[in-house]
Each structure stands twice: as C-alpha cells, then as structure tokens.
Amino acid sequence: xxxESAVNSSLYFYEGELYKxxxxxxxxxxxxxxxxxxxxxxxxxxxxxxxxxxxxxxVYEDENVHFKWEVNQKELSxxxxxxxxxxxxxxxxxxxxxxxxxxxxxxxxKGVKLNEKEExxxxxxxxxxxxxxxxxxxxxxxxxxxxLKDWTLCDLFKLASPNDSVGKGMVxxxxxxxxPVTLKDNQxxxxxxxxxxxxxxxxxxxxxxxxxVY
Numbered sequence: 001x002x003x004e005s006a007v008n009s010s011l012y013f014y015e016g017e018l019y020k021x022x023x024x025x026x027x028x029x030x031x032x033x034x035x036x037x038x039x040x041x042x043x044x045x046x047x048x049x050x051x052x053x054x055x056x057x058x059v060y061e062d063e064n065v066h067f068k069w070e071v072n073q074k075e076l077s078x079x080x081x082x083x084x085x086x087x088x089x090x091x092x093x094x095x096x097x098x099x100x101x102x103x104x105x106x107x108x109x110k111g112v113k114l115n116e117k118e119e120x121x122x123x124x125x126x127x128x129x130x131x132x133x134x135x136x137x138x139x140x141x142x143x144x145x146x147x148l149k150d151w152t153l154c155d156l157f158k159l160a161s162p163n164d165s166v167g168k169g170m171v172x173x174x175x176x177x178x179x180p181v182t183l184k185d186n187q188x189x190x191x192x193x194x195x196x197x198x199x200x201x202x203x204x205x206x207x208x209x210x211x212x213v214y
Contacts, residue, residue, distance in 0.1 A: 033199070036071040037197050038059075038069055039193055041193070042193065048062070048063050060190075065190075066080070074137065074154070078135075081129075081130070082127065088181055090125075093121055097136060099138070105140050107136045109121070114142050118139065142154075171197070176194070
C-alpha cells in the first residue's frame, strides 16, 4: 500500500496535537495519549523576520518559509509555503526524524509505497508563493505483518499500558525533524524541536468502546 492510504486507514482518535494508540493490558485496553508541542526551531543561517510567536500551535515563519506542523498517531503532518520569488526544492533523502533517544532515522513521505521505504525518493519542487502539504513517517516504523501479509505502520511511540516506564519517562524529552530546503544553489537546514509535554492513559473497558474497531 501507499503511505497515505496506510495512514488514513488508521486515523483512530485525532484530537489537535494528540495522537493515540491502543495497547492490551490484562483484560482491558488503554488508550495512550501523547501530547507534543513545537518549542524551538534551529536554522543553519541567520534569517530575517523569523517569527516564533506561534510555535505552541505548530507554526514557524520567516522570510523564506511558512511551516505548520502537527504530531499525530503514526506520522508528522505539515504544510510548507514557499514565500520566495524562486522555486524551492525538498530532497526527501536528506530529511531526518530524530527520536527521543537521539537516533536519526530516514523518512518517507506521501506517495511512497511502504515496501519501497529504502528506495531513492524523488525531490519535490515547490513553486514560488505556493504550498506543499505532506506527511513524514520514519522508515523504522514500517514493518511487515506476517499475519496480515502486508506492510503496516507502527505508532511514533510504542506504549503498552499505564505501567509502561518508557511512557512515563518520556515527558520533557524532545523529538526533532531535520528539514533542509534548497533555494537556487543555497541549502538551508531547519531543525524543528518538539517536546513531549504529557503522556496519559484512558481506560477503555471493552472492544465496543474502542474507536479503532470498525
């Protein structure tokens, strides 16, 4: 399957910047809610008119770009507006997701088949004054399910239950996205830093209450 269809088939509980996953715990199910917030943007160049006033809602803007980010259950979604008077190039092979353990991971984006996650990705061109809307998924989160006999997406964070010490220890940790953009022959590297603000669990007593059951 393609990445977009795989993501759309598993959009269970989107709620702002919360994404949720289900893990079995005893005879019950728990819905894990992880809230992330954009807290910082680093840039390889000193840019004019950098506006960081709306980072808390996922927005960053400067003289070249306007970004809007959301951290979801299985992927990061974004829109990127090219504010320049020239075309902009995004080389997806250079975009990286850095997890809370500081491990860098390659990504794929919308339109790439899951079973082609290790293949070369054609760069995208954004015309001047136009916008690109896309999603990013770390390739390490794409696994082959022997039961379904198909490729599937794992959650960004694998949490099982309220007793999961990994989940409790994640609050305050950061995940990052390294996002280079090329204007003419000049490459500018943006690093978007998202902080894990909260992790909580909601008890779901039976399958009838599970929103991911169709």
